[in-house]
Amino acid sequence: MHEGDEQLLRGRIYGHDHDDPDPGPRSGRTYAELVGGPLDGLLLDIHGWRTVEVDDGVTLIIELGRWPGGRALYDPRPGEARKPGPGIACRLYYSGDTP
Template sequence: MDREDEQLLRRRVYGADHDDPDPGPLPYRTYAELVGGPLDGLLLDITGWRAEEVDDGVALSTELVRWPGGRALYDPRPGEPRSPGPGVSRRFYHSGDTP
């Protein structure tokens, strides 16, 4: 596997610049994996978020929703375990879109 193949296998982080030569996760940060919807497969940096903030879910800006300039809603599933520390600590699931 060459360097280009390795880059394709690395996940992108939501909000990373499209021109960023290394838009993947950093080893000392904590992420939520976005599952389903328009941002499926991206990682959201949740480093430093309080437990209440993580449990509330997010509304993320994207042009890929039903309404241009709207937001995609992602929420954790109640009771789904989360891993402590850096890396992917939990999943957020697409629950809808909003203008």
């Protein structure tokens, strides 16, 4: 990934259009910060997700990774604390990718 691509992604919500006039977090929503890999720095909207859904990790479609149109895998670290309520509640860490 090029440096310009990384800058474009920072502070944005996964799944929002790159030309969204307000790509940042929304008030009252809950997010997981994506750490490492092709989606590093993006936020994933997990508002309304059950704890077990976050604990299972996520598989997200990517266009900037090793396989365009493939999937990036992000998982929580066992025992890492979560913050309840709106805002950034947890981090999910890159664990690999798949076509």
